Amino acid sequence: MKNLLELMGIEADRIHFSWISSAESTKFVKVVNEITAKVKALGPNQRFVKQAAKVA
Amino acid sequence: MSTYTEKIREISQRLLKECKVEMVIGFRQGTLPMMNEPCIVRKPEEVERLVWDSNCGINLANYLTNRKEKIGVVAKGCDSRNIVTHILENKIKREQLVIIGVPCQGMIDKRKIAAGVQGEILSVAEADGEVTVQTAAGAQTFKKAEVLQQNCSVCTHRNPVIHDEMVAEPVAEQTGVDPYADVAAIEAMSAEERWKFFEELLAPCIRCYACRNACPLCYCPTCFVDESKPQWVGKGQDPIDVRTFHFLRAYHCAGRCTDCGACERACPVGINMRLLTKKLNKDCLALYGWEAGLAEDKRPALDTYKANDPENFIH
Amino acid sequence: MKVIKIDKNQWSQGLEQLRNAFRLFGPVGNGKASSIQELAPGQAPDLTFANTRLSPKNLVFPQSEVMLNYSLDPDDPERNILKEAPKDYAPRAVIGMRPCDAKALSLVKMNFDTDQYQDPYWLNLYNATTFVGLACDAPASTCFCTTAGCGPYHEEGLDVLLVSQKDGYLAKPLTDKGDQLLKAAGWSQAADADKVIADAKAAAEARIVSKVESDSLRAADTMALYGAPFWEDISFACLNCGTCTFSCPTCWCFDIQDEAYRKKGVRIRNWDSCMFPIFTVHTTGHNPRDTKLQRVRQRFMHKLKYFVDKYDQGIMCVGCGRCVRQCPVNIDIRRVSAMMNSMASAAQCAVGGK
Structure with missing residues (x-):
């Protein structure tokens, strides 16, 4: 799914998968921080967002 | 008349006469050049309707879904792979089928022919690897290899993978083709270019769903775009809704698509939505060494877990 | 109303003049297929097309059309009130649609414009539009208009019928709307061309080789x-x-x-x-x-x-x-x-x- 979204023009750093056990609180914090930093660096997403129907 | 046609009729007649099958699903001559119509034949004396030429691109596995009869089905390479997929997914039983295998040399892309001539096409004939097109202005001849559907030109499974009858000796499989050059070209673009590329590709879509409905994989009783409780996607022409349909439909075909080309062929506005499914085919091959529909005794890649499945997408 | 002759050199000039009063639409090809689109300034309709791939019904009946807007804002005193969506119903003209597609409009009108109900969306667009048809001299082998109550020079549903000539067009005004459009374009050279059009019509009808058989359906059970x-x-x-x-x-x-x-x-x-x-x-x-x-x-x-x-x-x-x-x-x-x-x-x- 990540690959197909990337093919369609969604930036790679917007989609993240991770495997974190409920016991791994430090890993959870670390991953979330990494992800938010990457997404913030990209700025607000403009693609694949429907604010209102663009129709006649 | 092609020898394939004669042989298909002969086999079908025998199967019907001997009550091996209740019906044969094949093609009959269309009313337009380069168009044949899928049809059922139920009586031995009706087999004269059946034809075979390079305009049988519709995938007949699509017509088998959930049928209960004993059926003879004419199948080229890709059809047979979709029949295998149907069997694996419990959409038809192997015992119900007598598969009349057709070694395939590719189907003609009517849009390529239309783009190559001036004016309306009045008739099209093929012989010895050449296709002769008659227009009001005169006749024009193409090499068949140059006017094949794109998926056929890079096909490496032309011979049926399962069959009970064969209408001819297997044909040589193509080697040295790169099926995924078109996907690689898109992968090489920037994210913005890719977004724009698909925006333009999908702009003409009228959401007639011919691609979905021509696809043997798309047999859900209610497609996600048609659900109203909950409604997953808007039903109008908003470009994001249109893209959502194409993206998710492709995704639902992951690890199942045989690139038979029925979707693109069926599209009334000529969209190559195969680029999406092909990306998934390409990844399935690279990640899992999987191509859909090649064996009845292997579970699909996305259906099984192996300890060595690649997981580098996980942080 | 007299048939008007439009010389080739008056054609694009007249079209540009029409832009003062109309938004212009017409067939545009992309090499593979053509469709009726709004014409940009200076862009002429491509009248050499076979027919458009899709019908031009979206001109008056868009595939997706906003009818009403409403607010869901709890602070908005007018929330949950359906309001007419603002639309551009300024005069429009379609240049070069096929007579079959115009006849189709008149069939569809039977549904959208009845004694009981007049569909405002369809009718507003329909009434805002002047339909200029291009008589069809090169039908496809799959065209069967002449046996479907129509024809290559059929006038029903059109305001003007254009007939292609070597040196320009003959324009036959069919309604007041059509007459006014020709005047707005500055095309006024009257021509005595009834016979020319009748001959061309007969020749075009003879080119329709395909047919639909429907004569017994009315009485059928x-x-x-x-x-x-x-x-x-x-x-x-x-x-x-x-x-x-x-x-x-x-x-x-x-x-x-x-x-x-x-x-x-x-x-x-x-x-x-x-x-x-x-x-x-x-x-x-x-x-x-x-x-x-x-x-x-x-x-x-x-x-x-x-x-x-x-x-x-x-x-x-x-x-x-x-x-x-x-x-x-x-x-x-x-x-x-x-x-x-x-x-x-x-x-x-x-x-x-x-």
């Missing part, structure tokens, strides 16, 4: 056709896609949807298709037209029998041939109509022979 044995054969190949209905100039069905985004909502109508299973699904989940056979039968029975009976204006088809050309599995309305018609005429012969 509806239930006999409905229960005919041929529907399985006809419907087997059908994919139940919407290609035929969406490309058809006379198909008018739509579905109404609400879409809400945070504090705003819109009520939209979208084309719908009797080929789609969900077209007839009831809220209970029951679908009275649950099978492909039923849906395919419905489409052909509506076009070729129910419509004929209800309006007595012939079949609901103008012979443009789009469904024939575009159907992915080659289901051909000419073949279906012939089967229905021959069943009907055989039944009538049997009655007559008693």
Whole structure:
């Protein structure tokens, strides 16, 4: 799914998968921080967002 | 008349006469050049309707879904792979089928022919690897290899993978083709270019769903775009809704698509939505060494877990 | 109203002049197919086209159209009140649509403009538009307009009929609207061309080689056709896609949807298709037209029998041939109509022979 979204023009750093056990609180914090930093660096997403129907 | 046609009729007649099958699903001559119509034949004396030429691109596995009869089905390479997929997914039983295998040399892309001539096409004939097109202005001849559907030109499974009858000796499989050059070209673009590329590709879509409905994989009783409780996607022409349909439909075909080309062929506005499914085919091959529909005794890649499945997408 | 002659050198000049009073639309090709689009300043309609791939019905009946807006903002005193969506109903002119597509508009009008109900969206766009048709001198082999109550020079539904000539066009005004458009363009050179047009018309009609057989359908027994044995054969190949209905100039069905985004909502109508299973699904989940056979039968029975009976204006088809050309599995309305018609005429012969 990540690959197909990337093919369609969604930036790679917007989609993240991770495997974190409920016991791994430090890993959870670390991953979330990494992800938010990457997404913030990209700025607000403009693609694949429907604010209102663009129709006649 | 092609020898394939004669042989298909002969086999079908025998199967019907001997009550091996209740019906044969094949093609009959269309009313337009380069168009044949899928049809059922139920009586031995009706087999004269059946034809075979390079305009049988519709995938007949699509017509088998959930049928209960004993059926003879004419199948080229890709059809047979979709029949295998149907069997694996419990959409038809192997015992119900007598598969009349057709070694395939590719189907003609009517849009390529239309783009190559001036004016309306009045008739099209093929012989010895050449296709002769008659227009009001005169006749024009193409090499068949140059006017094949794109998926056929890079096909490496032309011979049926399962069959009970064969209408001819297997044909040589193509080697040295790169099926995924078109996907690689898109992968090489920037994210913005890719977004724009698909925006333009999908702009003409009228959401007639011919691609979905021509696809043997798309047999859900209610497609996600048609659900109203909950409604997953808007039903109008908003470009994001249109893209959502194409993206998710492709995704639902992951690890199942045989690139038979029925979707693109069926599209009334000529969209190559195969680029999406092909990306998934390409990844399935690279990640899992999987191509859909090649064996009845292997579970699909996305259906099984192996300890060595690649997981580098996980942080 | 007199026929007007438009010389080649007056053509683009007149079109530019029309832009003062009209938004202009016309056929535009992209090398593969053409469609009716709004013409940019300086852009001329491509009148050398075969017919457009899709019908121009979206000019008055967009595939997706916002009807009403509403607010969902709890602080808005007018929330939940449906309001007319603002639209541009300024005068528009379509230059070069085919007579078959114009005739289709007049068939569709029977549905959108009745004594009981006048559809404001369709009618506002229709009334805002002046339809300039281009007589069709090069029909496709799949065109069967002359047996579908239409023809290559058919005037119904048009305001002006253009006839292509070596050195320009002959323009036949058919309504006041059409007359005014010609005046607005500054085209005023009267021509005595009735005979020229009549000859060209006869020649064009002779070029229509394909036909639809429907003469016995009016008198046919509806239930006999409905229960005919041929529907399985006809419907087997059908994919139940919407290609035929969406490309058809006379198909008018739509579905109404609400879409809400945070504090705003819109009520939209979208084309719908009797080929789609969900077209007839009831809220209970029951679908009275649950099978492909039923849906395919419905489409052909509506076009070729129910419509004929209800309006007595012939079949609901103008012979443009789009469904024939575009159907992915080659289901051909000419073949279906012939089967229905021959069943009907055989039944009538049997009655007559008693």
